[in-house]
Amino acid sequence: MNKKDLVAKIAKDSDVTLRDATKMLDSFCAAVGETTKTGESVALVGFGTFSLTERSERKGRNPQTGEEITIAASKSVTFKAGKALKEAVS
Structure with missing residues (x-):
């Protein structure tokens, strides 16, 4: 499912226009x-939690040359599925 499909599903289920669902x-x-x-x-009970994770600087290797490189520290968003979502998928 892509964004267009999701917007159409939201619009149909909520009885709103595609424009409103997109907004x-x-x-x-x-x-x-x-x-x-x-x-x-951001915690949505039963669905899951979106949170920020920080990755520290670390060493890595260039797979083509084998040369050791430094991978910079970064931030990333993670999602942990809630119990209801896990049960719905299983």
Whole structure:
């Protein structure tokens, strides 16, 4: 399922226009992005939790040359599925 399909599903289930469903999904994505950027997590009970993870600087190897390189520290967003979502998928 891509964004277009998801927007269509939201519009159909919520009885709203595609434009309104797109605004809702974009707003949700922006809110999750802004919140996790500050270091807070977004917890949706039963669905899951979006949170910020920090990776420290580490050593790695260039697979083509075998040369050792330094991989810079970075931040990433992780998602941990909630119990209800895990049960729905299983």
